[in-house]
Amino acid sequence: MSAKTNGGSRSIKVDYLTRVEGEGSISIKLKGDEVHDVQLQIFEPPRLFEGFLRGRHYLEIPDLVARICGICPVAYQMSAVHALESILGIQVDPAVRLLRRLLYCGEWIESHALHIFMLHAPDFMGYPDAIRMAADHRELVELALRLKKIGNHLMIVLGGREIHPISVAVGGFFKVPSKAELHALVDDLCWARDTSIAAARIVAGLEFPDFEQDYEFVALSHPDEYPLNEGRLVSNKGLDIDAAQFSDHFMEQHVKYSNALHTRLRERAAYLVGPLARFNLNFSKLPEAAQQAARECDLAPPCLNPFRGIVVRAIEMIFACEEALRLIAQYEPPPAPRVEAPVRAGAGHAATEAPRGVLYHRYEIDERGLILKAQIVPPTAQNQKRIEDDLWRFVPLIASLPLDKIRAKCEQAVRNYDPCISCATHFVRVERVS
């Protein structure tokens, strides 16, 4: 971090954002208390996924795209299989649909537990990390770790391992679990649900800056379910589209100082994806236990304070545990782990809800099943512009604080979005050219 004062102007720079996934920095220029420039600079190095996916066979895609993100590999696998299945006209068995939803629940629990307690809570509680926080709050960190482990364990049972699971296939799974294997998870998931309710109360008691914004929230919405794998893309400002229309409504922009392409709505610019958007747009689809906990936490849609995203994540953890329990109770193994279909050329799209928000994939394949074109729009790329907009408006409120405090608060504000920079970069470094 550095802070410079030159006459009336000050600049604040966080050179390396910590407790986020990936490499980025923030640069803010102030004149007096007035903000002159804000940049979330992403210097995550290049990986060029969309380039080297070309020429690979479509059956390899779920394994390949998982490697975009070690924290939310299931999200990448899910958007990919749905997009590819739409090209081939595959309808999966209802039990396969159930298992995919269940696998996603595991990832949500693991990812939200990681972010709430290990990455974000230390900001509110005044520690540099969860490990040092454990010196004073050991019980809290231990329960966080156990919650995370239960999410991971669900992924291991369904996917073979928690990072880059190996069971997801186009058309279904390579192998599906028995009923007994899933029922063995029930006790842990009940504990996780109850603990998530307690966790929601704990984080609701943290101190939140008074900061509300007029957001455009974008999330999937499904008539009967809280969204994970399916739904239309909707917003609180009138958007209501199928994933196939994504490119008609959203555009990606390549700005000089960031390697992650900024995504914006063609008509209205910045928008927000992630837990806050899902909660605000789908509150009525949450199970009663989650709605009840939200009310107890004084949380009702629309929640316009991004700092309270930490509470919303806890509410979503309650949902993920409840949903996992509901799915396990219903589960009957499918007649076959996966269905296959003859390959045909075409293009397909899908959007699913990664823990951090909407993840859009589009693929074109040829008649041999080889990828001609891939487009991947991760949640953090979509939130990037919105994060900057938050900082533009938030910094004036705290401009009278000492620079190191401003810096810390800005980092906290960025972490509201649980940014996953490793995903967000379209995998290339861009250096600032001044």
Add this chain to the structure above:
Amino acid sequence: MKTKPGAKEKKNTTAPPPATAQPPAAARRPSVAVFKFASCDGCQLSLLDAEDELLAVAGAVDIVYFPEATSVMRKGPYDLGLVEGSITTHHDAERIQHIRRQCRTLVTIGACATSGGIQALRNWKDSSGLVRMVYANPDFVRTLKMSTPVAEHVPVDFELRGCPINKSQLLELISATLAGRKPNFPAYSVCLECKRRGNICVAVARGAACMGPVTQAGCGAICPGFDRGCYGCFGPMESANTASLTARFRILGRSDDEIVRAFRSYSAWAWQFRQAGEECEKS
């Protein structure tokens, strides 16, 4: 706790002398730093995913640099440096030199750091063409033509395989470093793990194109356990007989393109797989 973690492994490297002239005092916990290069963050996440052991590990070592997990960013030197990710930019090529000088023991964690990772697929392509595919303004983009493993830049004391690494192996590595002994990792192929797990051989019984015979053990043979062939995410075992596997794949009716892709995935730049793919392309 021994006072010279990793000192033994140091001898066969040509690293610059460690920045600390004195070994750490007995009372001091060894310092650990985690560095990221081009990667998905999954291997460093494995440390946080060791939920049962994390607090014990954090008690035995001093985690002083780990940006994904902590705002503490203490300067080196460090007793143990864990490096995730491959080298893909000029800046990173310089950074790894600096990091090597700061770390008494330097360990690569995972396929990216150990063999260039999945992003090494660019090594067979025109990388500026790939940049143009992804970016509207390719001029802003600074990247090297190749994605290379850390060991192509600096001496490495140990390599942890896997995409992702196995967290038990990471814990074994940390324990061994603390004890000043060599970590105990298998040098055999996935086949042995697979037999031990009691799996039916998917290559023999189902004709699956299984990479198990040439792939380093360490994952627990999970893919054959899930009724699919191994896809080689732990990279080649040292004495991999890739020619024999290529011949077998041809008998199974796999095309040369398919065989090349099988070798060119998560550890494509590891020499055994690189050679196997290139030989198949030539034939």
